[in-house]
Amino acid sequence: MNELDELAQCLGQGQTKRVADLTQQLLDKGVGPQRILNEGLIAGMAVVGEKMRSGEMYLPEVLQAASGMQASLRLLKPYLVKEGAQPLGKILLGTVKGDMHDIGKNLVGIMLQGAGFEIVDLGLNVPPQKFIEAITDHTPAIVGLSAMLTTTMLNMKTTIDAIGAAGLRSQVKVIVGGAPVSQKFAEEIGADGYARDAVLAVDKVKQLLGVSAQG
Amino acid sequence: MKKNFTQLSVKTASDLAFGKAPKPITCGFALRLGSGQVYPELNFTLPMMTLDKAHWAAVVSHYEEIGEMVRRASKRLHLPGLMIEFELLPPMTEHPEWGAEITSILQRHLRLAHEESGLSCALRVTPTDIRDVTRPPELRSGKAWDAVRQSFDSCAAAGADLLSIESVGGKEVCDEAMLYGDMEGVVFALGVLAPRDVEFLWNEIVAICSEHKIIPGGDSACGFANTAMQLASQGMLPEVFAAIVRAASAVRSLVAYECGAVGPSKDCAYEGPILKAITGTPISMEGKSASCAHFSPVGNVAAAMCDLWSNESVQNIRLLSGSAPEAFLELLAYDCRLFNKAIESGTEQTYQKLLVDSDIYESPQALVLSPDSTFRIASAIVKEPTHYRKTAAASREAVAIIRQAIDDGKLQLAERESHWLERIHSSLEALPQHEEDLVGAMSDQYGRLYTPRSYGL
Ligand code: B1M
Numbered sequence: 001m002n003e004l005d006e007l008a009q010c011l012g013q014g015q016t017k018r019v020a021d022l023t024q025q026l027l028d029k030g031v032g033p034q035r036i037l038n039e040g041l042i043a044g045m046a047v048v049g050e051k052m053r054s055g056e057m058y059l060p061e062v063l064q065a066a067s068g069m070q071a072s073l074r075l076l077k078p079y080l081v082k083e084g085a086q087p088l089g090k091i092l093l094g095t096v097k098g099d100m101h102d103i104g105k106n107l108v109g110i111m112l113q114g115a116g117f118e119i120v121d122l123g124l125n126v127p128p129q130k131f132i133e134a135i136t137d138h139t140p141a142i143v144g145l146s147a148m149l150t151t152t153m154l155n156m157k158t159t160i161d162a163i164g165a166a167g168l169r170s171q172v173k174v175i176v177g178g179a180p181v182s183q184k185f186a187e188e189i190g191a192d193g194y195a196r197d198a199v200l201a202v203d204k205v206k207q208l209l210g211v212s213a214q215g
Numbered sequence: 216m217k218k219n220f221t222q223l224s225v226k227t228a229s230d231l232a233f234g235k236a237p238k239p240i241t242c243g244f245a246l247r248l249g250s251g252q253v254y255p256e257l258n259f260t261l262p263m264m265t266l267d268k269a270h271w272a273a274v275v276s277h278y279e280e281i282g283e284m285v286r287r288a289s290k291r292l293h294l295p296g297l298m299i300e301f302e303l304l305p306p307m308t309e310h311p312e313w314g315a316e317i318t319s320i321l322q323r324h325l326r327l328a329h330e331e332s333g334l335s336c337a338l339r340v341t342p343t344d345i346r347d348v349t350r351p352p353e354l355r356s357g358k359a360w361d362a363v364r365q366s367f368d369s370c371a372a373a374g375a376d377l378l379s380i381e382s383v384g385g386k387e388v389c390d391e392a393m394l395y396g397d398m399e400g401v402v403f404a405l406g407v408l409a410p411r412d413v414e415f416l417w418n419e420i421v422a423i424c425s426e427h428k429i430i431p432g433g434d435s436a437c438g439f440a441n442t443a444m445q446l447a448s449q450g451m452l453p454e455v456f457a458a459i460v461r462a463a464s465a466v467r468s469l470v471a472y473e474c475g476a477v478g479p480s481k482d483c484a485y486e487g488p489i490l491k492a493i494t495g496t497p498i499s500m501e502g503k504s505a506s507c508a509h510f511s512p513v514g515n516v517a518a519a520m521c522d523l524w525s526n527e528s529v530q531n532i533r534l535l536s537g538s539a540p541e542a543f544l545e546l547l548a549y550d551c552r553l554f555n556k557a558i559e560s561g562t563e564q565t566y567q568k569l570l571v572d573s574d575i576y577e578s579p580q581a582l583v584l585s586p587d588s589t590f591r592i593a594s595a596i597v598k599e600p601t602h603y604r605k606t607a608a609a610s611r612e613a614v615a616i617i618r619q620a621i622d623d624g625k626l627q628l629a630e631r632e633s634h635w636l637e638r639i640h641s642s643l644e645a646l647p648q649h650e651e652d653l654v655g656a657m658s659d660q661y662g663r664l665y666t667p668r669s670y671g672l
Contacts, residue, residue, distance in 0.1 A: 052450070056631070059451040060396030098266075098305055100347055103390050103442055107451065110394070125348055150530055151266040151304050179509075180263065197449060 003029075004036065007072075008044030012051070014064030016071050023072040033079035041069050042088075042116045049115060053199045059107070066114045087118050089209050092140040092172075094122035094131060096155040101148035104178060107198040108144060115202045128155075128162035135168050142205055145191075147178040156181070157189035164190075173208045177201060217414075218473045220597055224495025228590035231488065231520045233567060234558050237495030240477055242430045243337025243376035244329035246296050248479055249497030249522045253554040254296040255547035256339070256482055256499050256525035257285065258508075259540040262532045266306045271313070277531050278317050282324030284541050289334050292548040295555070296335040298499070298523050299325065300379075300482070303366065308343040311365040315373035322374030339432055340375035341481065342366040344383045354384050354412055354669035367423045377430035378420055379481045381437040384412020384669070385467065388661045389439050393452060393460065396635070398610070398642040401460060403657040405439060406606025407650060409467035411670040417474035425475075433480035433490070433498075434471040436464030441483055441509075444580060448510055453635040455617060455628070458579035462592045462613035465489040466605045469596070472496065482525035485517060488584055489609075492593035497522035504546050507539065512578035515570040516585055524550055576626050579617045588616045603650040607643060614640050 003026055010018045026036050048065045051057040093109050095102045102124040109119045120138050122130055131143060143163070147153045156176050163169050175193040176186050186194035193208055195201035205211075224237040236249025246254065259281050266274060278301075289297055301321050307314040321338050328334040343366075346352050346359045354360065367378055385408035392400025413434055424431040440461045447457035465486035472478075478496030480487045482505070487498035501508075502517030505527035511517070518524060526543040536542050557566035567586070575585050582588060595612035599605040617636060620626035628636070647653050654672070 055450050058396065058453055058631070058635070059394055059446070063395055100305070100345065103394075103446075106390070106394070123350060149304065150263045151261055151306075153263055154265050185263075198451075 004031070004039045004043075007036070007040035008047065011041060011044035011065050011068045011072075012048050014061060014068065016064070016068040019068035020071040020075065023075045027075065027079065033076045033083060034085050036072075037076060037080070037085075037116070041072055045069060045114045045116065049111065049199060049202060059110075062114060063110065066110065069114065088116040088211060089141040089205070090118045090120065090138060091142045091144055091205065092120045092122065092131065092134050092138060093144040093146070094126035095124040095146045095148075096152055096159055097125055097127045098155055099147050099149050099152040100124050101178070102146070104148065104198070105144070105146035108146065108177065108195075108201045111198040111202050112205060115206070117205065128159040131159055132162060132166045132168065135163065135166075135172060140172060141209055143172045143174045144201070145174065145176045147176070147181060150180050153178070153180050153185065156191070160190050175201065175204055175208065218475075220469070220473070220493050222597055223492050223590070223593055225492055225590070228586045229564070231492055231586045231589060232563060233519060233521050233554050234563070236478070236491060236497040236522055238477070238497075240430065240479070240497060243298075244325060244335055246298065246335040246337040251558060252295060253521060253524055253551045254298060255294065255544060255551050256298040256300055256523040257540060257544050257547065258300040258302060258482065258525055258528045259531055260302065260528045261304065262530040266304055275316070275320065278320050280538070281531055281540055282321055284538055285544070286324055286328045286331065288541050288544050289328055289336075290332050292545060294334060294548055298337050298339055298479075300339040300341060300525070302341045302528065303343050303370075305343045305345055308345050308366045309362050311362060311369040314340070314342060314366050315369035318370045318373040318375050337376040338374065339377050339379055340370040341379045341381065342370060344380055347383045347387065350387060351664055351666045352383070352387055352669060353666065355415060364419060364423075367420055371423055371427035371429055375429060377432040377479075378424055379432040379434065380416065380420065381435045381481065381483065382413060382416050383438045384416070385409030386438040387664045388657075390442065391661065391664060393443055393446065393456070396452070396456065396638075398456075398459070398639045399646060399653070400657065400661060402463060402603070402606050402610060402643070402646060403653055403661070405436075405460075405463045405467050406603040407654060407657070408665060408670050409439070410470045410602035411672070413467050413470040414474055415671070417471040417476060421475035431471070431476040433476045433478055433484065433496070434468050435481035435484035436461075436468050436486055437481070437483040439467075440464040440486065444485075444511060445509065447580070448512070453632050454512070455579050455632050455636045456639065458583045458617065459610050459613045459639055461486060461580060462489070462583050463606050463610040465592065465609055466596060466602055469493060469605075470602065479523050482523070482527055485511075485513060485584060488520040488586070488589040489593045489596070491520055492589050493597060499523035499525050501525040501527045504543065504550055507543060511580075513574070513581040513584055515573045516575055516581040518550070518554075519567050519570045519586055520589070521554075524554070576620065579620075579626065579628070579632075582620055582626060583613050583616060588613075591616060601650060603653065607646050610639075611643050614643060
């Protein structure tokens with residue numbers, strides 16, 4: 001097994017310290033940071049995502065892997081910045097106004113982060129204006145809206161409309177999710193995508209951004 | 216004066232029955248709970264719509280329609296009794312007068328139902344716990360708490376017969392601990408933080424109820440144990456984890472009773488049977504007939520000790536038969552007839568056994584809610600002196616129950632579930648004896664998530 005494969009494997013096994021050590025060894029050997037990121041970390045996290053989907057792994061194990069990824073990224077970051085490497089994409093997340101159910105939205109954030117995306121989480125009960133300000137400040141590629149109540153799901157439409165009225169709609173893709181939300185509803189309110197759960201949200205984001213399944 | 220439950224309200228597990236509670240209560244229009252009958256508890260909510268001032272007339276018409284349906288359908292179904300629950304949506308709590316207006320509409324319909332057909336009935340009102348609108352939540356002061364308090368008071372004045380809440384103190388820590396599979400963090404959230412918040416809240420609710428001469432119902436660990444149940448159902452958490460969280464969560468819900476709640480507990484408080492074993496108060500439960508609201512693996516077991524049988528929530532939409540709330544009321548009515556026929560014919564133990572046997576070993580989450588398990592967990596709770604130790608003891612007992620069922624060859628668990636069971640067992644064994652030691656360690660780990668003053672710490 002080459003060292004990049006070993007890195008991916010250790011990541012999946014939640015061996016945070018070993019992941020950091022291997023990252024350093026690879027950097028010391030002159031392996032490019034982008035290669036370490038793609039063939040080690042993102043490839044490893046793709047396997048983790050797959051295991052979660054097939055029911056072989058639970059969330060705490062995924063989070064353990066994600067913390068290995070963070071440890072490795074801390075070492076890679078200066079090199080990536082120097083090389084001018086582009087991150088996979090930035091995602092803005094929030095539970096819409098009037099709604100305080102946030103654990104589902106948090107999970108979506110965790111899974112996306114694990115897949116290599118950068119997350120800006122606006123929290124819960126987020127009014128449209130705050131989304132608009134954050135789009136201007138952070139220039140995300142995707143905005144993710146979560147709603148769990150029948151009486152807040154229409155605030156997703158209000159938010160999408162407000163993003164449009166602010167002239168920002170063409171800059172971002174919008175995905176929506178939450179227990180009462182459906183593909184049909186997403187289409188009706190003019191969202192670009194819908195995901196039933198956090199794992200599928202990663203697929204949807206990758207699809208919208210044209211990122212391959214392996215990252 | 217705080218009550219301290221040091222013994223159970225029943226002598227054996229077989230004393231835990233449906234329709235009978237050691238301490239029955241009477242509420243609303245002569246609805247007597249826990250004294251030999253199970254009644255439906257109908258819960259409903261708005262369909263997709265905007266809830267604001269501009270749409271208020273439409274909101275009101277939904278509740279009028281439901282009220283009229285209840286009057287009509289209760290006659291058609293020959294209901295012997297009925298509880299209806301009005302679960303406020305967040306804006307109805309933020310604007311207490313809105314929640315009060317709907318309360319008075321529903322109260323009027325129940326009064327008419329009672330006058331027209333002699334229906335024994337009562338209205339449970341559940342304001343939304345909106346105190347976690349900020350993170351970390353500000354639980355004991357501020358705009359959100361003022362609105363929650365006012366909402367209780369206004370709904371009581373508008374005709375609520377009993378008050379409940381799904382309180383959220385400690386959830387900010389519990390959520391994160393669950394995602395990381397950290398049992399120590401869960402015990403801290405449920406055994407140290409949550410009881411302090413429940414005590415603060417229920418002292419207030421009990422005072423409001425006594426002022427308005429209505430009944431302080433009970434709390435629910437929905438934000439903790441039902442979140443765990445949903446996480447498990449999505450394959451994110453092991454089922455054993457959710458089962459142990461359920462047992463642990465009973466202690467924080469018990470605190471409401473220590474402060475003067477008298478039941479019936481909330482429907483989504485699946486920990487209800489443990490509360491009934493300890494306090495003797497009637498409980499509301501939901502299971503198979505609440506699949507309109509969410510799925511659960513505890514369908515029939517959940518019915519084994521109920522006094523009210525609920526559908527948790529359904530949108531007021533049209534189905535082929537009629538409105539969805541009416542369809543679910545019919546479902547609950549037939550379920551209740553079966554319970555009551557079993558009581559009347561003296562076959563309730565056989566029926567209870569069937570309910571339990573049908574899915575007790577389908578999931579560890581069902582197993583910990585059987586009458587035997589309930590009795591064991593409740594016994595473990597009352598033996599311990601503090602909420603922290605009670606929570607740890609309930610969790611350990613749940614582990615012991617699951618392990619025993621595996622050893623007896625009755626419960627089959629996937630290997631990774633068994634691995635987690637042992638992992639949880641080890642963290643529970645490693646818990647410090649003294650609460651202060653846990654608080655110290657946990658405030659390092661989770662301190663950024665909660666405000667100590669919200670818990671009087
Ligand atoms: C951006 O792209 C995406 C893509 C995918 C996305 C996405 C975004 N966002 C979510 N997803 C998806 O991926 C996630 C991960 O796989 C998934 O997220 P979920 O959130 O679905 O899944 C979580 C991992 C686990 N799921 C949960 O934790 C939610 C479960 C249920 C039972 C539930 C719970 C537990 C809670 N609740 Co609430 N709660 C219910 C829920 C019933 C249900 N059918 O879901 C529901 C939604 N609640 C309801 C209600 C009424 C309420 N709740 C309330 C409160 C709470 C608790 C705090 C007690 C608790 C905690 C919730 C939490 N931790 O976020 C209140 C309102 C709170 C508020 N201000 O918003 C209150 C109003 C009750 C009250 N009177 O106090 C009902 C809605 C009724 C309606 N009109 O719509 C409800 C259906 C339960 C019921 N009573 O039947 C997917 O949906």
